[in-house]
Amino acid sequence: MYDGIVQDLIDEFGRLPGIGPKSAQRIAFHILQTPNFDVSHLSKLLGEVREKVRFCEICGNVSEQDRCSICRDPRRNEALICVVEDAKDVAAIERTREFRGRYHVLGGAISPIAGVGPDDLRITQLMQRLADGSVQEVILATNPNLEGEATATYLSRLLTTLEIRVTRLASGLPVGGDLEYADEVTLGRAFEGRRVV
Amino acid sequence: MYDGIVQDLIDEFGRLPGIGPKSAQRIAFHILQTPNFDVSHLSKLLGEVREKVRFCEICGNVSEQDRCSICRDPRRNEALICVVEDAKDVAAIERTREFRGRYHVLGGAISPIAGVGPDDLRITQLMQRLADGSVQEVILATNPNLEGEATATYLSRLLTTLEIRVTRLASGLPVGGDLEYADEVTLGRAFEGRRVV
Numbered sequence: 001m002y003d004g005i006v007q008d009l010i011d012e013f014g015r016l017p018g019i020g021p022k023s024a025q026r027i028a029f030h031i032l033q034t035p036n037f038d039v040s041h042l043s044k045l046l047g048e049v050r051e052k053v054r055f056c057e058i059c060g061n062v063s064e065q066d067r068c069s070i071c072r073d074p075r076r077n078e079a080l081i082c083v084v085e086d087a088k089d090v091a092a093i094e095r096t097r098e099f100r101g102r103y104h105v106l107g108g109a110i111s112p113i114a115g116v117g118p119d120d121l122r123i124t125q126l127m128q129r130l131a132d133g134s135v136q137e138v139i140l141a142t143n144p145n146l147e148g149e150a151t152a153t154y155l156s157r158l159l160t161t162l163e164i165r166v167t168r169l170a171s172g173l174p175v176g177g178d179l180e181y182a183d184e185v186t187l188g189r190a191f192e193g194r195r196v197v
Numbered sequence: 198m199y200d201g202i203v204q205d206l207i208d209e210f211g212r213l214p215g216i217g218p219k220s221a222q223r224i225a226f227h228i229l230q231t232p233n234f235d236v237s238h239l240s241k242l243l244g245e246v247r248e249k250v251r252f253c254e255i256c257g258n259v260s261e262q263d264r265c266s267i268c269r270d271p272r273r274n275e276a277l278i279c280v281v282e283d284a285k286d287v288a289a290i291e292r293t294r295e296f297r298g299r300y301h302v303l304g305g306a307i308s309p310i311a312g313v314g315p316d317d318l319r320i321t322q323l324m325q326r327l328a329d330g331s332v333q334e335v336i337l338a339t340n341p342n343l344e345g346e347a348t349a350t351y352l353s354r355l356l357t358t359l360e361i362r363v364t365r366l367a368s369g370l371p372v373g374g375d376l377e378y379a380d381e382v383t384l385g386r387a388f389e390g391r392r393v394v
Contacts, residue, residue, distance in 0.1 A: 002288060003261050005250055009242045016224045019216075027213045029285055032246060032259065039247045043240040045206045049229060050236045053202055062229065064200050088226055091199060 060105030060122050062087045077101040079136040085109050109147035130162055137165040144171050257302035257319050259284045274298040276333040282306050306344035307351055327359055334362040341368050
């Protein structure tokens, strides 16, 4: 539709997740028409992110060093490991400031449909971390959906052989949500997990 | 939330129009975690788009040469000029394949609230194009909103001094739309512009 580079840039942005053709066009024109938009900075970051960012050799979180900032932090409780599917989940949990232990990023969830089995996840590395007996609790924080539940079930069975407390994040009504609009499964879980006040 | 570069990249994507913090994070991780994502290509395009893409000296459309592909095309009718607010509008009209004339990109619309007056638009350049009397019709294709209508009204008054036919794109019901859901103004315009079948 456009001449050369402009269309190339639109196509390239359109390949990113969550960006449709209209948004891609809007972004390309924004870059083109905003004189103080720092193109070279974005360009530089794109190069650096591939070059310098890797995955923590212990937990699999994103890091610019061999070990991520959480695994390097001596104040974090090493006896507590929170298992998540993705590095984005680490950031989400960190935002709550509720958890002071360490993480283990699986790199996905078991999904027969997507062809992802246990061997495709960082489960061997998790078992290695648990081998020396210093970890007291593993919190399974995979997503509360089909794949996440399957992964949690698989891991909890695997971990019964070890003398470690295995927990799962609570399911229930979202805070600020309306009971009326909760789906049956969530509402059922909220009943199951009800607590004495 | 993340270490250095990853967060920088998320912030940078978050500055683009229509990309919120969650989308920015998703995009950054997509780039990070997709091994065959061509980072250098996107980087290169970002540099080139600023360096090589300029605005057509005649119509103001985006172009990699002094004159855009439409202004260079001898098959396009020079006697017909379609006036639009933005280069994105040129692309939208080109997709219809209905129009075989030339364009004139104003670079915005008159908006007292945004502080955009006639002098901020490429109106002088339009008048220069019309000076030699070769243009027979000017189609005002500014947006059918407050600013676009104001701009069209301003231009139509300005052009009455010249012996040129001045037209405005039809307003009416969107094709495939539902009469029931049309707003009153659009429905009113559809009545006004009704045609004998």
